Amino acid sequence: MKFTLSWLKDHLDTTADARGVAEAMTMAGLEVEEVTDPTAALAPFTVARIVSAERHPNADRLQVCQVETVDGPKEIVCGAPNARAGLVTIYAPIGAWVPGLGVTLVEKPVRGVVSNGMLCSAAELELPGDSDGILDLPADLAVGTPAAEVFGAEPVIDFEVTPNRPDWLGVDGIARDLAAAGLGRLKTPAIVPVAGRFACPVSIRLEAPGLCPVFAGRVIRGVTNGPSPEWLQRRLAAIGLRSINRLVDVTNLIAYDRARPLHVYDLASLKGGAVVARGGTDGETVAALDGKTYAAAPDICVIADDDGGRAIGLGGVMGGETTGCSDATTDVFLESAWFDPLATAQTGRTLGISSDAQYRFARRVDPGTVVPGIELATRMILDLCGGEPSEVVVAGEAPAAPTAFAFDPARVGRLTGLDVSPERTAEVLTALGFAVETGDRWTVTPPSWRADAHGPADLIEEVARIVGYDALPSTPLPDLGAPSAGLLSPLQARARRARRALAALGYAEAVTWSFTSQDIARAFGGGDDRLRVENPIAQGLDCMRPSILPNLIQAAARNADRGHPDVALFEIGPVYRDDSPTGQRTAITVVVAPHAARHWSGAGEDPLFQLKGDLMRLLTLLGAPAGLQTVQDPERAPTDGWWHPGRSARVQLGPKALIAQFGALHPATLKTLDAESPMLGFELILEALPEPRGAKTKSRGPANLSTLMPLSRDFAFVVEDRIPAGDLVRAVQGADKARITEVAVFDVYRGKGVEPGFKSVALEVTLQPDQATLTEAEIEALSAKILAAAQKLGAALRA
């Protein structure tokens, strides 16, 4: 919403300048977006008169003018064809910055004649208008008059109107708040009704009171339309509105002056004697004033004539092409109606149409302005166009005014902490238009334009904002004491620990979109239509992600495209299984593109086992229960299809519960994401990992530091190649859970000496005696148990 300072001053008696007004607006809750002050740019320019104009001695197209200026007589070279003796125009002195040219004037000879300034065109001053030559101003303007004054340039304030305050869409509403805030005295001119001279020949029929419950109309005969006077054109132009003609400009002016949209019809083009406001019919179209044709519908308000048969406008939105006013118009029908806010908002969305009227009606126009609006418009039309008004006809009834409610002024202090007397509270509310009945029990009635005020909290807000938030006390929150159990849920605490752990292990945390494309979602086990975004920001971001893997793979590929292929990324964030509140899971996902530079000491550890080690370290840090298994069984417990079938495994708790999957990513999957192989990763679903059981005590129990030496024995087993080494290790561990504390794999061998299809797996088993040093016999017995356990997997000691 834009307005000029002088416009505001028509409603508010104040000495404040634009800056002061903007400051007061800001602190009263009217969020100023911009204050533009064209007077600053026009400051150097003043009115001048050309005394004589002679042909330039060295150039046919130039003239040397003697000019009477604010700085005295000046000789100025001018190239404009309209420069002539007696012309009143605008003079720019040396040193002035000319906005339209983007230059600062310097004194320099033009073809041998020094020009002591410049005579300006409209374009050079960035003013609208004809720029064929220098400005041609009224001859009676005094030399030295500031250009800003000549052109009526003045500061324009633009501010954001919050949806709760449609009354701020009129300058009078802004003035009311500023007056309440103490910036000046409200002086909005009262509206004096204009008596009708004859009965209104047009009747009004309301067929859809849900869309248009009240409609006032009046005919004015014998008007003279045409271009608006300078002041009106200027006022509209200052806020970015184009002047059309007097009749239309009057309605536009009142829309901004009083937040009251109106419409004016050319009476000669109206068919039949009635104007009907009704719902549209399916298949009906309306040719609107913007030159476009819109499809009506039953929930769209249509204004029709010809006994309701011809649609001539979209009610509250835009008039129709067929009944618009032109310079030839002599008789008009003036409309001041009230259209339902929700219906008007919906019409705007459905038809993709917006207008000053639609914007205001959608936010709720003050129903109290239906008749005053038509009277004010009548007065202005009579002033500008002459004519003779009919009586006003009003069809329907305005929606109910806001109802009164009880208000305890002590609640202002209770809710805000402000120290405001009941007298001041009443004063503020009254200044804002509320009717306040004080006494033991206060009753407050909001004005018709404050449909947002329903109860005490609304009044408290009004008082607080007008008294000013600067007066709020600063009161420490009561100390609740720190809670003993911490403030994070176990899940939050684990996510946080995982974040720090992965960063410490060398992974860089990324945050990527929660969306991906449906195709990619499908490729990663998701893509349900219920997780499709109906209005995505881009086609590739139209589905909620089922996994973080594709996002990190794409990120790694982008890094590679930029010449940085070696990345190790992680993200801890949501993945979506369905659209219910419980369908969201927290995934901890890592993607590694292993492209480490070569190193003098050799290749180092296989990146995939490095990754597995990091995953296991992470699981330990997160308090994963003992008994997590790495299961690599493509037949019975395969990993998902986006993993390399031979180089991926599941981390399970027990035979079924999946905690994580890790491995190399499937080259075909990578290819569809335009990523180069190899990439490795894991995805861990945090919710799947059971929380450590809450112990009754923080005590850790005795440490049991045995005084007995542990001993180790090596075993080399020959086992079928298809048996995972992990199974063998687990079998050996299970041979004596109490005394076997560790089983390390120190060699895996295939080749000479081992039958094809078999491998040799060498284990170092650490034994911890519990009661006493183990005797040879006990060690023998334990070895036998280990052999027996391994034999169950078909393993035999290597000969």
Added chain:
Amino acid sequence: MTDLNQLELDLINAIGSAEGVQALEDLRVSALGKAGSISGLLKGLGAMSPDERRTEGPRINGLRDRVAAALAARKAELAAAELEARLKSEHLDLTLPPRPARSGSVHATLQVMDEMVALFADMGFSVAEGPDIEDDFHNFTALNFPPKHPAREMHDTFFLRPDPETGERKVLRTHTSPVQIRTMMSTTPPIRIIAPGRTFRKDSDATHTPMFHQVEGLVIDRDIHMGHLKWTLETFVARFFEVEGIDARFRPHHFPFTEPSAEMDIRCDRSGGVLKLNEGDSWMEILGCGMVHPNVLRTCGIDPDEYQGFAFGMGVDRLAMLKYGIPDLRPMFEADSRWLSHYGFSAFSAPSPAAGLS
């Protein structure tokens, strides 16, 4: 006499020039071994007269002790020389680089979220969470957005496809306020929570991304008023930016879910691309807040005549940018490894009241 002196001289010389442990051992055996020269002399003592023994005994024993000492000294010398030689041969070129380790990092947004959690935890707030995919009730209706009201349009909501059976259209939450609703509906006051999380709006330009992060707060009790709101946010913002105090102003604003509502501005100077707080004469909006609207309390089953309180919300990514001088929003979600490394944080810089925020 001369024999003993000569013997000692010869032995000490031989020991002194013995090269290697074996040569030294041979000398020991030749002097002090069973058949050694000194051992032989000691054996000869038995055949001597008591007088001779009295004079020769100490001489021979003294010789034995001196030779033994010389042997030990030379042995230590040789061992040291041998160790030195071995160590010299074990030379490693330590100017060679170690295997480079990737240096990991914590994302700036999540680091800042941790900072916020630490600060609010210190003020007695706990952390609440809720789903990103919300229903219309929790995201709008319960927050006092009337159906079809223009205020809803200001949120640029992402919608999911309507459910084929119920026709219900889920939304991606446009703020974390639904978490406040869920908290108020499931617990009883006093309530003191923050709700951090992902939020979504259909907006994409230099300063907006379709996904961003918010931290919202909610305090409900019998006597919580706007002065508490002011103190809480002034205290938070000063501590967050790690300054002693903050020059802030509260400006009336409109949100459907709070009344009175405000935006908080801080005084700052941003010339030269660096944020200088409490300087200059421009105000920058950093968060929205207000007293929870009675309709919201009522919807959540809390009696607004008995309980009242405040709520606030801020953009985490934006505050991270402001605090750490991150110029652009969009790269925060692009996972460029160079960006992550430059603007990321060490795993070991977890914010704590003792070590400070950053």
